[in-house]
Amino acid sequence: MLIEAGERLLAAFPAALSAPAKRALEKLGVEVRLGARVTDCSARGVVIDGLEGIESECVIWAAGVAASPAAKWLGAEKDRAGRVKVNPDLTLPDHPEIFVIGDTALVTGKDGKPVPGVAPAAKQQGAFVAAVLRRRAKGPGAGIGAGQAFRYRNFGTLATIGRASAVADFGWIRMNGYLAWLLWGMIHVFFLVGSRNRLAVLTEWLWAYVSFRRGARLITGSDS
Numbered sequence: 001m002l003i004e005a006g007e008r009l010l011a012a013f014p015a016a017l018s019a020p021a022k023r024a025l026e027k028l029g030v031e032v033r034l035g036a037r038v039t040d041c042s043a044r045g046v047v048i049d050g051l052e053g054i055e056s057e058c059v060i061w062a063a064g065v066a067a068s069p070a071a072k073w074l075g076a077e078k079d080r081a082g083r084v085k086v087n088p089d090l091t092l093p094d095h096p097e098i099f100v101i102g103d104t105a106l107v108t109g110k111d112g113k114p115v116p117g118v119a120p121a122a123k124q125q126g127a128f129v130a131a132v133l134r135r136r137a138k139g140p141g142a143g144i145g146a147g148q149a150f151r152y153r154n155f156g157t158l159a160t161i162g163r164a165s166a167v168a169d170f171g172w173i174r175m176n177g178y179l180a181w182l183l184w185g186m187i188h189v190f191f192l193v194g195s196r197n198r199l200a201v202l203t204e205w206l207w208a209y210v211s212f213r214r215g216a217r218l219i220t221g222s223d224s
C-alpha cells in the first residue's frame, strides 16, 4: 500500500505522467491511496488523517528528506525542509563570501519554482560557484557580480517503477513504460564516471535483472 498526501503521484512530473505511474504500480499489486496524509506512525502501523488505522509491521517512510543543519549554523532564513534561502547567485543574503549549494540551498528557477534537490542541480551549482570563484581570484572587476544568476538547465527527469517501467519527461517529449525504463538505465550508466564504473554497473544490473537478485547487501550488525 502506497499512501500519498498529494492528489497525484510524482508531483515533480507533469500530471500526464502521474496516471501511468499509478497504473504501473497497481500492476505490481500496489494499492495506491491518494490524498491521504499519514498522521501517526507506530510499531503497529499508521493512522491516516487521524481517523483510519492501517495495521502493518513494515512501514517505510519516504516523505522527503531534510536539508543539512547549515541554515542553523549560519543563522539564515530557511524553508520547511531546512533549505537555506539564497540569492540568485547562490550567496547568502548580506554575505557575498558565503555560498550555499546542492540540497542545502533553496533557489528559485526561471519558472518561479524552487530548483529541485537532484544531483544534476547540485553539479551545475558546483560548476557555477567554481566559475565565480575563479573570476574572483583574478581580482576585483574581473566580472563577478550580483547580476549573474544561477540558471538551472533541466535536461530531463526520470523515475523508475519496478523492473521494467519508468516515466520520463524531457520537456519536448514525455514517455512512459518499457522504453522510458530502458532510457533511464542507459542514461544512468552513461553519466557514471569512467568506463570501468559503467561496465561494472551494467554487469551488476544485468545480473540483478536476469537473476531477480538484489545488487546490494547491507550488514547492519549481528543478531546478538
Ligand SMILES: Cc1cc2nc3c(=O)[nH]c(=O)nc-3n(C[C@H](O)[C@H](O)[C@H](O)COP(=O)(O)OP(=O)(O)OC[C@H]3O[C@@H](n4cnc5c(N)ncnc54)[C@H](O)[C@@H]3O)c2cc1C
Pocket: 065, 068, 101, 102, 103, 104, 117, 118, 119, 120, 122
Ligand atoms: C534515496 C535517494 C535517491 C535519490 N535519487 C536521485 C536520483 O535518482 N537522481 C538524482 O538526480 N538525484 C537523486 N537524489 C538526490 C541527490 O542524491 C541529491 O540531490 C544530491 O546528492 C545533492 O548533492 P549535495 O552535494 O547537495 O549533497 P550530498 O550528495 O548529500 O553530499 C553531501 C555530503 O556531505 C556529507 N556531510 C553531511 N554533513 C556533513 C558534515 N557535518 N561534515 C562533513 N560532511 C558532511 C554527507 O555525508 C555527504 O557525503 C536522491 C536522493 C536520495 C536520498
